[in-house]
Amino acid sequence: MMTAKRINPDLQRERDAATIDPEELTRIIFDGAKELDKKRKLEDAVFNDPDYKSIPLNFMSREEQYEEGIRRSAIAVTKKEALGDLIENHNDLISYNTLACGIGNAFFLHESMFADSIKRMATDELKQKMMPLQQKFEIIGTYAQTEMGHGTFLRGLETTAHYDPNTQEFVLNSPTVTSTKWWPGALGKTSTHAVVLAQLYTQGKCHGIHPFVVQLRSLEDHKSLPGITLGDIGPKFGYGANDNGFLRLNNHRIPRENMLMKYSQVAPDGTYTKPPKAELTYGTMTFIRSMIVRASAFGLARGTTIAIRYSAVRRQSEMRPGEPEPQVLSYPTQQYKLFPLLATAYAFFFVQKKMVETYSVVNQQINDGDYTRIQELHGLSSGLKAFTSWATNVGLEICRMSCGGHGYSMSSGFPKLYVDFTPNCTYEGENTVLLLQTARFLVKSLKEGKRGAKLPGTVAYLSSNVTELRARATSAGRDLKDPRLLVALYKERAMRQIMFASDKVEAARSEGLDLVGALNRASVHLVRAANAHSHLLVVENFHEKLQELKVSQKLKKTLLQLFQLYALDGITNCSGEFLEDGILSGTEVKAIRQYVVELLPLIRVNAVALVDAFDFRDEVLDSVLGRYDGNVYEELLKWALSSPLNKTDVHPSYDKYLKPLLHRNRSKL
Ligand SMILES: CCCCCCCCCCCCCC(=O)SCCNC(=O)CCNC(=O)[C@H](O)C(C)(C)COP(=O)(O)OP(=O)(O)OC[C@H]1O[C@@H](n2cnc3c(N)ncnc32)[C@H](O)[C@@H]1OP(=O)(O)O
C-alpha cells in the first residue's frame, strides 16, 4: 500500500502518534490474515495489469464510459479463470469484479440477481440448462422487475404472461406504456436474457406475479428478438457506465419450462399450483438487501478515509497572529463532523457481518423447506438496509463538505462515490417502504410477545415489558459510558417507539379502520419505530463484538471509545426519543453531549490509523484528497493539467465566439 514517495509530514506525524497497529484491525475487518492476504493479492493482480488501466472516468463521454465498462467487465471474466484460489467465494468475486471493472461492473446482475433467481426458484431441469450457460458467460442475464409505473408495489406490475396450453408456451406482453420494464441494470444494450416478473394468467385466472426466464437478444448477432423492444433509459445521476434499460414485450412466446417453477407450477394443461409461501418469490431481493448493508459499511469507510486523511494534511486559519495554521483535523468542530461517522463505519462493518451470517443460516433453512424465519429475515434485512444506507448517504455529504472547496472537485472522489452510493436508498426496495415492512413485523412481534409467544432473537426483547427493561437499565448502574447501560437505554427506546406506533395502529383500528388503513395512518410513527429498532441492533451488535474480539488491550480501548462515540452521539441526535419517556433526564442528555466532545481528542490520536485500517489502496479510493501519501497539492495541479480543456492554451471557442465579441468594436476605433 505504501508508495516509495515522500509522505506528507503531517500525515506521517499522525501515523507515528497512533497507539494502535492498523494492521491488527485490518485483519479483523477482513476476517483474518488469510482472507486479507487474498484480498491484497487480488488487488495486485488487477492493479499490476496494464489491461485494467483507464483514463479518468470524468474525462469520458457516456458512450465511452459504457464501452470501457464493457471492455473491463469482459476481460475480467476471462482473466478471472487464471486467478485460481484467490476467488473462493461470493465476497471474493464481488471484490475482484469491483476492482477489475472499476467504473462499472456490467455483469453484476448477471452474477447476482439473475443467477440467484434461477438457483433459488428454477426447477432442476431448468437449472441444469441455464446455470452452465450463465457460469460460462455464454449468455448474459439481468433482473427485470421494475416497470415505469411501479417499482415498489409489486402486485401492481402490469406485464402479463398468458399460458397457451395448445403450444405449451407463455405469451408475454407489455399492455400499457406504464408496464414498460424500466431501470433494470444492463438491460438496454448488454443482456441477452432476463428474469422477467409478470402477472401469470392461466385457465382464465390471474395468479399474481411470477418469474420467467426470457431470451431478449440473438446469441448469434446480439440483435433484439422479434416481439422485443429494448433500449437504454438515458443518462442518470450516476452509474454512467451502466445501461439501465427499458423493455417492451409484444406477444413474445417462451416455453412453459422457462417459468421458475420450483415453488409454484403451471402444468402442461394449464393447471396452477400455488407456492407453499408467496414471499418465496421475493428471496433474491432479500439477498441483495443484505449485501447493501455491506456496501454501506464500505461506502462510509471510503468517505471517512478521504475526509480524515485530507483533514490531517489541510491547514487553515491562523488562530492567533504569527502562529502556524492548525491542521483542520485539530478543530473540534471538524472532529465532531467526522469522528461519529468513523465510528459509524466501524459499527456498520460489524453489523454487516452479522447480517451476512444470519442471511446464510436462514437461507439454508429455507432451501431445506423450513420457512419459520422468513419474516424475521425480511424484517432484519429491510431495516438494516434502510438504516445503514441512509446513514451512509447523509455521511458522505458531510465528508464531502468537510473537505471545503476541494471536496467539490471531481478529483476528490466524492461526486462519483456519492452518486453511485445514493441509489442504495432507492433500489432493492425504497428505504421508507422497507422500514414500513420492518415495522409491520415489529408490531406483529410485539403482539405475539404480549401473548407469551417465544420470539426470534432479533426481536426477543419485545416479549419483556418496559418495567423489566427499565429495571435492567437501572441494574446496569448509571455510568452513562457503560456499554451495558447504553444497550439497555437503546432497547427501552426501541421498545417504547414500537409500543407507541402499535398503540396508534390500535387506536386507528378502534375507530373502524381496517389494518391496512390503520398501518398507513400510523406510518410516520412506524418508520420511527423501525429506525429505533435497527439502531438498537447496530449498537447491540457492536457491544457483542467488543466482548468477543480477542485483540490487544490498546485496540480494545480504541474500539470501546468508538463504540461509546457511536452510541452516545446517536443519543444526542435522537434525544427527544430518550427524553420523552424519561429514559434519560435532561441533565443526563446534557452530560452525554459533553462526553461526545470529550471523546473526540481521544479518537483523534488514532483517527488516521483507524482509516488506514480500512486498507483502501489509492487506486480504489480514486481520490486526490485521500491519497495515502497525503501529497494532495502537487497531485491536484497534475490532475487539473490533465483536463482535456487544458490540451491547448487557446481553446477553439476563442476564434468562434470570444474573438468576435472582444474585437467587435475594433473597426470603429
Ligand atoms: C460490497 C457489496 C456490494 C453490494 C452492492 C449492491 C448493489 C446492488 C445493485 C442492485 C441493483 C438494483 C436491483 C433492483 O432494484 S431489483 C428491484 C427491487 N425491487 C424492490 O425491492 C421492490 C420493493 N417492493 C417489495 O419488495 C414489496 O412489494 C413490498 C415488500 C414493498 C410489499 O410487498 P407486497 O405488496 O407484495 O406485500 P405486503 O406488504 O402486502 O406483504 C405481504 C407479505 O409479504 C411479506 N414480504 C414482503 N417481502 C418479503 C420478503 N422479501 N421476504 C419475506 N417476506 C416478505 C410481508 O412481510 C407480508 O407478510 P405478512 O405481514 O402478510 O405476513
Ligand SMILES: Cc1cc2nc3c(=O)[nH]c(=O)nc-3n(C[C@H](O)[C@H](O)[C@H](O)COP(=O)(O)OP(=O)(O)OC[C@H]3O[C@@H](n4cnc5c(N)ncnc54)[C@H](O)[C@@H]3O)c2cc1C
Ligand atoms: C440505479 C438503479 C438501478 C436499478 N436497478 C434495477 C434492476 O436491476 N432491476 C429492477 O427491477 N429494478 C431496478 N431499479 C428500480 C428500483 O428497484 C425501484 O426504483 C425501487 O424499488 C423504488 O421503486 P419506485 O421507483 O417505484 O419508487 P416509488 O415507490 O414510486 O417511490 C416514490 C416515493 O413514494 C413513496 N412510497 C411508495 N410506496 C409507498 C408506501 N406504500 N408507503 C409509503 N410511501 C410509499 C416512497 O417512499 C418514495 O418516497 C433500479 C433503480 C435505480 C435507481
